[in-house]
Amino acid sequence: MRETPLTNCEKDFVKKSVAENRRIDGRQPYDTRKAKITFGVDRGSCQVQLGQTRVFAQVSCEVAEPKPSRPSDGILFVNLELSPMACPSFEAGRLSDYGVELNRLLERCLKESRCLDTESLCITTGEKVWSIRVDVHVLNHDGNIIDAASIAAISVLAHFRRPDVTVSGTEITIHPIEERDPVPLSVHHMPLCVTFAFFEQGKYLVVDPTDLEEKVMDGKMVIGMNKHREICTLQITGDIQLEKDQVLRCSNIAVVKVTEMTELIHKALDNDRQVRASGGKFGFAESISIEKVTSNQMKGSEINMEDAEEQASALVLSDQDSETPSDTIEDEETVVHVLNKGVGSIGQGGASQWTIDEEEAEKMQTEVKFKMTRTKSAHKNLPTATDGDLGDNSEEEETIVLGQDMKIISQQERQNSQKMQTKTGDVKMKKGKKYMKK
Amino acid sequence: MVDHVGTVFLPGDTIHNLNKSEKTGKIIIGPGLRQESETIIVSKPGILRHKEPNIYWIDSHQKKYVPVKGEQVLGVVTAKAGDVFRVDVGGSEQATLSYLSFEGATKRNRPDVKVGDIVFARFLVANKDMEPELVCMDGAGRSSGMGVIGRDRGFMFTCSLNLIRKILSPGCVLLKTLGNGNRFEITVGMNGRVWIHGRSVVDTIMVANAISAAEFMDKDQIRAMCSKLADRFIVVE
Numbered sequence: 184m185r186e187t188p189l190t191n192c193e194k195d196f197v198k199k200s201v202a203e204n205r206r207i208d209g210r211q212p213y214d215t216r217k218a219k220i221t222f223g224v225d226r227g228s229c230q231v232q233l234g235q236t237r238v239f240a241q242v243s244c245e246v247a248e249p250k251p252s253r254p255s256d257g258i259l260f261v262n263l264e265l266s267p268m269a270c271p272s273f274e275a276g277r278l279s280d281y282g283v284e285l286n287r288l289l290e291r292c293l294k295e296s297r298c299l300d301t302e303s304l305c306i307t308t309g310e311k312v313w314s315i316r317v318d319v320h321v322l323n324h325d326g327n328i329i330d331a332a333s334i335a336a337i338s339v340l341a342h343f344r345r346p347d348v349t350v351s352g353t354e355i356t357i358h359p360i361e362e363r364d365p366v367p368l369s370v371h372h373m374p375l376c377v378t379f380a381f382f383e384q385g386k387y388l389v390v391d392p393t394d395l396e397e398k399v400m401d402g403k404m405v406i407g408m409n410k411h412r413e414i415c416t417l418q419i420t421g422d423i424q425l426e427k428d429q430v431l432r433c434s435n436i437a438v439v440k441v442t443e444m445t446e447l448i449h450k451a452l453d454n455d456r457q458v459r460a461s462g463g464k465f466g467f468a469e470s471i472s473i474e475k476v477t478s479n480q481m482k483g484s485e486i487n488m489e490d491a492e493e494q495a496s497a498l499v500l501s502d503q504d505s506e507t508p509s510d511t512i513e514d515e516e517t518v519v520h521v522l523n524k525g526v527g528s529i530g531q532g533g534a535s536q537w538t539i540d541e542e543e544a545e546k547m548q549t550e551v552k553f554k555m556t557r558t559k560s561a562h563k564n565l566p567t568a569t570d571g572d573l574g575d576n577s578e579e580e581e582t583i584v585l586g587q588d589m590k591i592i593s594q595q596e597r598q599n600s601q602k603m604q605t606k607t608g609d610v611k612m613k614k615g616k617k618y619m620k621k
Numbered sequence: 622m623v624d625h626v627g628t629v630f631l632p633g634d635t636i637h638n639l640n641k642s643e644k645t646g647k648i649i650i651g652p653g654l655r656q657e658s659e660t661i662i663v664s665k666p667g668i669l670r671h672k673e674p675n676i677y678w679i680d681s682h683q684k685k686y687v688p689v690k691g692e693q694v695l696g697v698v699t700a701k702a703g704d705v706f707r708v709d710v711g712g713s714e715q716a717t718l719s720y721l722s723f724e725g726a727t728k729r730n731r732p733d734v735k736v737g738d739i740v741f742a743r744f745l746v747a748n749k750d751m752e753p754e755l756v757c758m759d760g761a762g763r764s765s766g767m768g769v770i771g772r773d774r775g776f777m778f779t780c781s782l783n784l785i786r787k788i789l790s791p792g793c794v795l796l797k798t799l800g801n802g803n804r805f806e807i808t809v810g811m812n813g814r815v816w817i818h819g820r821s822v823v824d825t826i827m828v829a830n831a832i833s834a835a836e837f838m839d840k841d842q843i844r845a846m847c848s849k850l851a852d853r854f855i856v857v858e
Binding site: 185187188189190191192193194195196199200203205207208209 | 697699735737738739770771774775776777779816822826829830
């Protein structure tokens with residue numbers, strides 16, 4: 184699907200606001216969006232939200248043959264996927280140029296910084312090593328995918344545990360998780376990417392650009408750095424020429440951002456570990472806040488209850504005097520059956536407990552009568568108008584003609600009025616019960 | 622079940638006893654409701670709305686726009702193709718806009734429209750079998766506010782369709798109270814796009830964010846927000 188085209192109006196506005204040190208989401212030029220890291224129930228799955236950008240990472244491992252050039256090193260494979268779910272302009276299956284660029288950048292950031300100790304992944308030299316695969320899926324695209332992806336990728340590597348292995352002679356045993364605790368990967372340091380977008384030939388710069396800013400910017404620079412101030416990657420794209428000062432200034436900003444982010448990752452990992460150890464609830468489902476109201480709401484309105492209370496108490500008293508047999512409403516106990524996680528049912532269903540008030544029944548009867556006279560004209564052309572008669576039941580359409588009066592009474596209406604008459608007898612005592620319950 | 626108007630329905634619910642027109646005995650059902658033989662079934666989650674005497678529809682949260690004849694939308698001109706402009710309106714297909722359907726336009730006197738411009742236009746043709754067609758004129762040949770909007774000024778953003786309906790509903794206090802505190806120009810397209818031009822960049826950003834924030838607010842909350850913003854405007858100036 185085609186992308187929504189960028190208008191001149193938006194382009195001008197973004198440029199104008201950047202020149203005034205303002206951003207559309209209210210941030211300062213050097214502010215990053217709020218990041219949120221959540222880990223899944225399984226080890227080695229993680230979701231990162233950077234504003235509206237959302238990225239999911241998953242680690243998997245298998246035993247494989249090492250590369251002949253490096254017989255004692257494990258294999259790290261990084262894959263970044265852009266699906267149409269993230270943005271309709273991304274095509275499924277085929278990786279776009281943008282996708283290839285991001286993929287390469289992430290791979291370089293993780294592999295060439297040697298943040299993962301691949302030698303510890305060796306089982307037997309030249310024969311068996313662990314192959315670790317990191318899959319990063321972009322779930323929603325609102326700019327700056329690479330930052331979110333690098334956070335997700337490194338957090339997920341630190342979160343992952345691989346099965347333990349023992350080697351005795353030529354026999355290799357891979358212990359299942361139940362048998363022996365899985366071991367963490369050894370992550371030396373955490374390289375993270377920080378993106379800078381440049382406007383007006385590098386005159387203005389903003390950190391962590393949104394989708395709109397990315398569309399408007401002249402060029403961008405991505406700095407991959409760890410908290411020890413070591414630059415792991417640096418990439419400049421777009422038609423900009425940067426001065427030495429600018430690169431230096433960016434790397435200074437990157438230092439601050441990376442330290443903040445590394446702390447956040449450590450905090451998220453610590454939280455997850457504590458919750459797991461204490462047996463609390465964790466995972467993506469727990470991280471969703473359900474106390475948010477997103478639908479329409481109605482404010483409570485005040486009702487004058489003075490009269491109603493008197494009436495109710497009077498009814499209750501009269502009801503107790505008359506000693507009516509107890510109602511089913513009171514006897515029935517509501518039992519909650521938990522069928523499955525997230526599914527529940529109250530009671531077993533059964534006959535309707537709703538009763539109709541005496542007054543209401545009378546009112547409805549008069550209404551029915553009123554309708555009968557009124558429907559006379561409306562029902563004349565009834566057989567032809569069946570297409571539009573959506574609310575009618577088929578029963579209702581069978582009309583009975585009574586005498587010369589041409590009164591038309593629908594069957595259902597008649598049945599209803601009969602039912603009401605028979606019911607009115609026991610309505611009164613039920614009414615009393617209802618008030619008592621309240 | 623007329624009193625069910627205003628309550629939430631979910632897909633699969635059936636609705637009975639809707640008000641029929643006295644003359645024709647018919648019910649008109651709008652988006653979110655579907656007729657399955659003799660019953661009416663809800664096909665979108667949302668609130669049941671009713672317009673006297675016999676019009677019913679479901680008001681739901683939606684972002685995808687489906688062109689409707691007669692609706693006014695904000696479109697983005699993506700290409701010039703001979704004697705028509707191609708306009709992106711956020712629907713499944715691009716709409717066409719003839720260069721003759723502007724006020725005062727003739728074969729010799731072409732309107733000044735560039736690629737990337739925003740146009741405020743009305744749907745002349747919108748059905749599922751034909752390419753949608755826009756015009757920038759009313760029945761009398763007047764522009765009546767339509768045409769190219771906000772060249773070199775203002776800002777356009779998108780929001781959900783139900784927010785648009787909320788803003789434009791006569792009972793909504795948002796634009797009135799927001800306009801009390803400061804001056805701004807606004808154009809609201811039924812396709813979920815809003816164009817705003819305030820006195821300064823900050824004003825524009827503030828109004829845009831206020832409108833997006835108003836989606837889940839009631840009248841009192843909107844008033845509170847607007848009075849809070851009115852204070853801010855004075856501080857900024």
